[in-house]
Amino acid sequence: MKISYNWLKQFLKTDWTPEQTSELLTDLGLEVEGIETYQSVKGGLEGIVIGEVLTCIKHPNADKLKITTVNIGEKTPLQIVCGAPNVGAGQKVPVATIGTTLYTEEGDPWTIKKGKIRGEESHGMICAEDELGLGKSHDGIMVLDADLKVGTLAADIFDIENDQVFEIGLTPNRADAMSHLGAARDLKAGLVQKEINLELITPSVSAFNVENRTLKIDVDVKNKDLAPRYCGVTISGIKVATSPAWLQHRLKAIGLSPINNIVDATNYVLHDLGQPLHAFDAVKVSGNKIEVKTLKAGTKFITLDGVERELHEDDLMICDAEKPMCIAGVFGGIHSGVTQSTTSIFLESAYFNPVSIRKSAKRHGLNTDASFRFERGIDPSITEYALKRAALLIQELAGGEITSDIIDVYPKKIKDFEVRLSFENTRKLIGEEIPKETIKSILASLEIKVNNVTEAGLGLTVPAYRNDVQREADIIEEILRVYGYNNITTTEKLNASISSTTRFEDYKIQTIVGNQLVAQGYFEILSNSLTTPNYVALSEQLKDEHNITMLNPLSNDLSVLRQSLLFSGLEAVSFNIN
Numbered sequence: 001m002k003i004s005y006n007w008l009k010q011f012l013k014t015d016w017t018p019e020q021t022s023e024l025l026t027d028l029g030l031e032v033e034g035i036e037t038y039q040s041v042k043g044g045l046e047g048i049v050i051g052e053v054l055t056c057i058k059h060p061n062a063d064k065l066k067i068t069t070v071n072i073g074e075k076t077p078l079q080i081v082c083g084a085p086n087v088g089a090g091q092k093v094p095v096a097t098i099g100t101t102l103y104t105e106e107g108d109p110w111t112i113k114k115g116k117i118r119g120e121e122s123h124g125m126i127c128a129e130d131e132l133g134l135g136k137s138h139d140g141i142m143v144l145d146a147d148l149k150v151g152t153l154a155a156d157i158f159d160i161e162n163d164q165v166f167e168i169g170l171t172p173n174r175a176d177a178m179s180h181l182g183a184a185r186d187l188k189a190g191l192v193q194k195e196i197n198l199e200l201i202t203p204s205v206s207a208f209n210v211e212n213r214t215l216k217i218d219v220d221v222k223n224k225d226l227a228p229r230y231c232g233v234t235i236s237g238i239k240v241a242t243s244p245a246w247l248q249h250r251l252k253a254i255g256l257s258p259i260n261n262i263v264d265a266t267n268y269v270l271h272d273l274g275q276p277l278h279a280f281d282a283v284k285v286s287g288n289k290i291e292v293k294t295l296k297a298g299t300k301f302i303t304l305d306g307v308e309r310e311l312h313e314d315d316l317m318i319c320d321a322e323k324p325m326c327i328a329g330v331f332g333g334i335h336s337g338v339t340q341s342t343t344s345i346f347l348e349s350a351y352f353n354p355v356s357i358r359k360s361a362k363r364h365g366l367n368t369d370a371s372f373r374f375e376r377g378i379d380p381s382i383t384e385y386a387l388k389r390a391a392l393l394i395q396e397l398a399g400g401e402i403t404s405d406i407i408d409v410y411p412k413k414i415k416d417f418e419v420r421l422s423f424e425n426t427r428k429l430i431g432e433e434i435p436k437e438t439i440k441s442i443l444a445s446l447e448i449k450v451n452n453v454t455e456a457g458l459g460l461t462v463p464a465y466r467n468d469v470q471r472e473a474d475i476i477e478e479i480l481r482v483y484g485y486n487n488i489t490t491t492e493k494l495n496a497s498i499s500s501t502t503r504f505e506d507y508k509i510q511t512i513v514g515n516q517l518v519a520q521g522y523f524e525i526l527s528n529s530l531t532t533p534n535y536v537a538l539s540e541q542l543k544d545e546h547n548i549t550m551l552n553p554l555s556n557d558l559s560v561l562r563q564s565l566l567f568s569g570l571e572a573v574s575f576n577i578n
Contacts, residue, residue: 002254003183004038005164007272011184012198014191018164024190029481030177031169038253040161040245041133042107047100048132048154049073050144053091056082061118070095070126073151081122086140092148093141094132096125103133134158161249173468175376179274189445189482203272205388211401217285217346221409222293226316227328229351229380229410230292231387234282236344238262238400247397261397262338262345265390267369274378275349275386276370278318278326279394282344284336287321290346295324302334303327303366315360316352329357329374331366344403347394349387351380351414362552379465380414417462417470424456429476434483442482448475527568530558535567 005018014021022032051072059065059081066087069077072095080095087093096102100112112125129135129142132154148157168183176182181202188200215234221227243251243264251258251267258264266277297313301324309327311317316328325336329352338345358375361367384406391402427433440450443460448469452459462469469478480488514524530550536542542563553559562568 001168001170001178003166003168003180004250004253005166006161007163007180007250007253008184008187011181011201012187012191013201014187014196014198018166021187022166025166025168025183025187027481027484027486028186028190029171029174030183030186032166033169034167036165036167038161038163038165038249040249040252041158042103043101043109043133044160044162045132045153045155045158047097047112048094048127049097050148050150050152050154050157051078051093051095051126052150053087053089053093053126056087056089059118059120061120065118067120068126070124071150072097072124078123079121080124080126081117081120082126082141084126084128084141086143087126090146091141092144092146092150094127094144094154096127096131098124100124102127102131105130159245161246161253163249163253165253172376175373175378175467176274176465178373178376178378179271181273185447189442192441192445193482193484203389205385205392208388208392209402210405212403213405215282215288215344215403217282217288217290217404217407219290219407219409220292222291223316224409224411226294226353226356227292227350227409228353228412228414229383229408231349231383231406231408231410232290232346233387233391233402233406234344234346234404235391235394235400236282236403238343238345238394238398240338240340240342240398243397260338260340262342262394265393265397266347269386269390269393270369270373273382273386273389274373275382276329276373276378277386277390278332278348278370279338280318280325280336280346280348281338281342282346283342285320285325285346286323289321290348291319291321292328292350293317293319295319299324301327303331303364304334304337305331306334309364312360312363314356315363316356318348327360327364327366328352330361330364330371331368344400345394347387347391349383349390351378351383359552377467379463381464383410384408414464416464417466419460419462419470419472419475420457421460421472421475422457425472426476426479429473430480430488432488434479438483439479442479443475446478446482448478525569525572527565527572528558529562531560531562531568532557533560536563538567539564 018035022035026032049072051070054069054071054077056066056068059067065081065083068080068082068087070080071077096112098112098114101109103109114123126141128138128140130138170177177186184200188198191198215236217234219230219232221230240260240262243258243261247264247268248258251264254271256267262279266279270276294313294315295311295317299311300308301311302308317324318326318328326332352374354375354377357371361371361375443450447463449461450458451461469475518524533547536544546563548561550559
């Protein structure tokens with residue numbers, strides 16, 4: 001998972017360096033495996049300065065070249081040979097000085113050197129926008145604002161995004177941390193233990209307002225076990241276009257390709273708050289009705305990637321009155337998505353059953369940003385808030401009006417978890433006593449509510465988004481990771497109990513025999529007990545009816561228990577020969 005440092009600072013106004021921040025995140029259990037630099041313009045325009053063309057004359061030995069003298073704020077103007085048709089005296093231009101590294105469109109570096117062009121010396125280069133990475137045009141050099149000061153660094157003029165991106169090796173239990181908000185929550189808790197109290201700044205949705213009710217789309221959730229909460233709203237009068245630079249920079253920094261302002265807004269909120277969303281073209285919603293249901297096995301459905309898939313009877317689908325439009329929580333359909341001609345949308349925000357999403361994603365071999373979160377369990381309480389956040393962002397980017405009330409189908413509220421914590425058990429598991437006030441401070445920083453306090457322990461309420469914290473041991477682990485494993489003292493002595501066993505236990509006999517065989521030149525093979533069902537057809541001694549099939553296999557090649565050692569042995573031999 002990628003987390004942008006600049007994005008993170010929208011939630012926490014920290015002055016810590018990326019290195020300090022990554023160290024604390026790792027201590028908190030969000031292990032930072034690496035930090036990479038993101039620059040919206042590769043090279044950051046380093047070595048590029050604003051110059052003024054003083055003179056411009058025709059090159060004596062080339063019809064299409066000109067010799068210029070350019071003032072870049074140093075004592076002596078530079079002589080630069082330029083082939084752009086639009087260069088002229090009096091212009092303010094970007095100049096790449098000697099030693100500057102520029103990059104091709106493919107990202108390959110090349111360095112500006114002093115040289116001779118058709119017999120005339122050239123001490124730099126006047127640049128076009130594509131040569132700087134500021135655009136695609138190569139029609140001529142960039143001609144800048146005449147008011148710019150000569151010698152100014154180009155990086156100070158243009159809006160360059162420089163960011164540090166953390167690659168976090170997220171463990172499967174930490175569904176709550178699969179967003180910038182989630183990482184910021186953890187970081188805030190860690191900073192509290194260092195006596196740094198920062199406000200967690202969440203985006204306001206107070207400006208959300210229903211302008212009119214001209215486009216109502218009804219929602220019917222037929223399977224409430226698979227879709228415990230489903231929200232939606234319509235937005236009309238939008239204009240699909242390219243996203244602004246700031247949004248593109250945010251998405252590119254974490255490895256996403258911008259598509260358009262509507263899709264980018266939903267992707268932004270997904271990585272911002274951890275809530276996947278989906279935008280349907282409202283015109284394509286037949287009957288102005290959304291039905292959340294399963295369909296009969298074998299139903300054909302074409303997904304966004306153009307692949308026709310056969311649905312399973314347990315796949316939860318988002319349908320209109322006539323047809324399926326989306327595999328819920330996994331992947332959209334090819335015919336219902338937002339296009340350049342879209343003017344109104346139905347925006348979906350939901351909480352789907354994690355097990356159902358995980359099975360559907362595996363059945364169809366799909367792994368999307370949405371399914372990655374849904375199948376681990378997202379925050380059921382953030383559904384409506386994220387919908388409002390996305391709607392406001394879409395209005396900011398694409399205009400339009402909110403043209404319906406929010407539909408929120410939430411028949412049975414998902415409750416927070418009640419857990420009892422014993423101070424004595426906390427001491428035993430951690431190995432030393434942590435002050436009670438420190439424990440309460442840590443729990444408060446993690447948004448775990450203390451309901452009652454006794455001499456023996458605490459009665460706690462854990463928010464529903466922490467679906468990995470439902471037992472006392474989980475609470476103790478939370479206390480320990482925020483308190484800091486590094487802060488637990490270790491003894492200088494190591495005590496161990498040595499048990500007495502007889503020489504000829506089964507595993508010892510196996511080891512002795514194995515060592516003897518290896519000494520005689522044999523090789524030991526330890527292979528997977530899972531294999532492909534196709535091997536049954538290769539031997540008359542193996543029977544289909546004897547196959548023991550995995551309920552949830554990783555792949556077809558590892559879907560049954562092997563009936564014979566022969567084929568996995570041959571696989572090892574084949575691999576080693578090759």
